[in-house]
Amino acid sequence: MANPIVKDKLAAGDFIFAPGIQDMITAVVADRVGFEVVYASGYWLTASAYGLPDAGIVSYTQMVDRVATLVRTSKAAVIADADTGYGGLLNVHHTVKGYEEAGVSGIQLEDQEFPKKCGHTPYKRVVSCEEMVEKIRVAVEARVDPNLQIIARTDALQSEGLSAAIDRANAYRAAGADVLFVEALHSDEEMRTACAEVDGPMMANMSNGGLTPMRSVEEMQTLGYNMAIFPALTSLASAWAVEKALREALGQGGTPEPEGVPLFDFKEFCSLIGFEEVWDFEKKWARD
Structure with missing residues (x-):
């Protein structure tokens, strides 16, 4: 079953701020920090796993397996990137069913042609608005759990302009999407205009190094957003830290304890990842 917190927060007007999760270590750390909602990023789960x-x-089968693992691992509600639904209308139906069975609280579908591309890279191509409207209708009909939120993303800005992207978002809302996502906006003005002219809750993508200006929660609320993902932060921070540690280790004569590189406490991490439960079990059932 979907965690109702995403639907409930949207209904209550509480802003949702969700970090991107690329692996299960990041998932348990996000739990430790206290995030209630996280984002299963297609970009970063693909990069980390494959x-x-x-x-x-990466296929639907590979992605739904990663998403299901994240739902089992994390205490937070999971919003999951499902790309284009991995094909046509039947694929969308199957994808929504599979992600819902995995336990996600939100599923994001986009209007790119298959195969899709990262929203902050060039050469994206979108399907017709009518085709995406049908996909949203299929997704809504496939949903069983009313707590599952369907997020409709449009990548039409690059090829069709802001006005067409807004028209698409409104069409997707009319088809039944719960949240709208106009991807890769370039300025506060575009962000404010999209939020003002799209008739429904809006999601922002705060992608470090991407095309959209990085803004705080307060600034995004002022612009008109209801929720935001920041999919790249944890992955880029992790990659930088790993490279830093390895370079320092190599540069200091191959030491596994390079100077100036902070490390997570090993005992704390054992606890974080669940070893205490293993030890308690072994203590209970240990043989003399």
């Missing part, structure tokens, strides 16, 4: 770019290469 070392591949977010270009429609």
